[in-house]
Amino acid sequence: MELDLSSDQELLRDSAARFIDSTCPLPTVRELIGSETGLPADYLRGAGELGWFALLVPEEHGGGSISGEGVCDLAIIAEERGRALQPGPFVCMNVVAAALAAAGSPEQQAGILPSVRDGEAVATWVLGDAIEGLASDSSLTATSRGNGFVVSGQADPVDGGAMADWFLVTTGGEEGLTQFIVSATTPGIAVTPLQGLDITKRYASVAFDDTIVPATSVLGRPGHGDADVEHQLQLACVLSASETVGATDALFEITRRYAVERTAFGRPIGSFQAVKHQLADMSLSLEAGKAISTAAVRAVQEHRQDAGAIASIAKSWVSDTGVDIAQGCAQVFAGIGFTWEHDLHLFLRRITMNGLLFGQSDRHRERLCRINGI
Numbered sequence: 613m614e615l616d617l618s619s620d621q622e623l624l625r626d627s628a629a630r631f632i633d634s635t636c637p638l639p640t641v642r643e644l645i646g647s648e649t650g651l652p653a654d655y656l657r658g659a660g661e662l663g664w665f666a667l668l669v670p671e672e673h674g675g676g677s678i679s680g681e682g683v684c685d686l687a688i689i690a691e692e693r694g695r696a697l698q699p700g701p702f703v704c705m706n707v708v709a710a711a712l713a714a715a716g717s718p719e720q721q722a723g724i725l726p727s728v729r730d731g732e733a734v735a736t737w738v739l740g741d742a743i744e745g746l747a748s749d750s751s752l753t754a755t756s757r758g759n760g761f762v763v764s765g766q767a768d769p770v771d772g773g774a775m776a777d778w779f780l781v782t783t784g785g786e787e788g789l790t791q792f793i794v795s796a797t798t799p800g801i802a803v804t805p806l807q808g809l810d811i812t813k814r815y816a817s818v819a820f821d822d823t824i825v826p827a828t829s830v831l832g833r834p835g836h837g838d839a840d841v842e843h844q845l846q847l848a849c850v851l852s853a854s855e856t857v858g859a860t861d862a863l864f865e866i867t868r869r870y871a872v873e874r875t876a877f878g879r880p881i882g883s884f885q886a887v888k889h890q891l892a893d894m895s896l897s898l899e900a901g902k903a904i905s906t907a908a909v910r911a912v913q914e915h916r917q918d919a920g921a922i923a924s925i926a927k928s929w930v931s932d933t934g935v936d937i938a939q940g941c942a943q944v945f946a947g948i949g950f951t952w953e954h955d956l957h958l959f960l961r962r963i964t965m966n967g968l969l970f971g972q973s974d975r976h977r978e979r980l981c982r983i984n985g986i
Contacts, residue, residue: 620679621679640652648775649814651699651700655700658731660731664702665705665729665730666729667706668713684909688854693858694859694860695862704771704780704848705731706847708780710843712725714840714843715791728778734777734778736771737782738752738773752764752782763783764822764823766819766820771813772813772816773805773814774814776803778795779794781820781825787835788836789836791837799824801819803818813965842920845923846912846919846923848970849970854905856934856967859966860963864898866941894936894941898933900933901926907926920983921983925976927976928980938956938960
């Protein structure tokens with residue numbers, strides 16, 4: 613990111629990098645690929661102790677940010693996570709924590725928020741197809757029945773869905789968007805682990821078969837969740853983009869060093885015009901991604917009117933160019949870049965999967981058209 617970091621934010625970046633290096637460096641990520649959760653023991657609790665899930669939680673609820681700009685602070689951590697391909701539902705955990713802090717009832721804030729904030733419980737966002745913020749587009753629906761609601765539909769892929777203790781469920785319906793905070797053990801919820809392209813993280817399909825949800829599980833006002841969902845989507849987009857920028861930047865630096873050190877015909881391969889031009893093009897796309905991600909983080913942090921549009925621009929640009937850069941890096945590495953032992957494919961997997969979460973590029977371009985009345 614190209615944010616002007618304060619001394620406290622520099623310390624935040626350094627502490628995040630040290631935590632990652634001591635608990636889950638890339639060799640450890642590889643070792644955990646076949647495990648159930650993909651996480652080291654007590655990883656989320658350790659992250660919670662560092663405040664990774666509390667930066668958007670007000671001080672009266674035990675949270676607080678380093679700089680007073682929680683979104684910017686989270687973007688710094690997200691970028692460091694991307695550099696080392698960290699596992700776990702970091703983005704969704706923060707979306708849920710922010711939603712509970714902003715719209716949760718006193719009972720929800722007292723009973724659920726502390727465990728999510730401290731990394732003791734896993735919470736994730738079950739969004740379905742409500743990305744446009746229109747109830748008619750949602751694959752998850754809720755209808756009122758008696759003193760509660762009946763939730764139906766399915767959403768996938770859900771980041772961390774199989775290990776989640778709580779689901780933040782965004783549903784559509786005739787009355788509009790309604791959100792619920794629901795225990796993963798609620799009868800009528802079926803969670804199916806999925807084999808995802810990104811083998812360093814865990815995804816699942818979450819299905820609701822006429823699941824009865826009490827009114828006490830509603831987050832905010834029934835049918836009036838549009839503004840909350842919009843902010844959650846913006847937050848998810850900028851954090852996902854920041855993580856992708858971190859992963860792309862790390863992969864490009866590995867590739868640049870290889871081009872300088874690898875020799876062919878008595879000279880570094882990076883000195884050949886074709887490789888040099890390819891590296892220059894990738895560098896330009898990467899710098900553009902850093903710039904638009906920074907702009908999006910600032911816009912969401914400041915709650916600007918155009919934050920939704922800028923977040924979608926960042927998400928779509930970084931998703932598309934990230935994959936292009938990763939594939940270009942594979943060309944520079946040539947044959948070795950296509951082997952299992954090389955880390956390149958792990959970066960390509962993460963970058964590609966991040967592009968699918970919270971709306972693919974084409975969906976965000978459609979969203980831009982709707983925002984601009986086109």
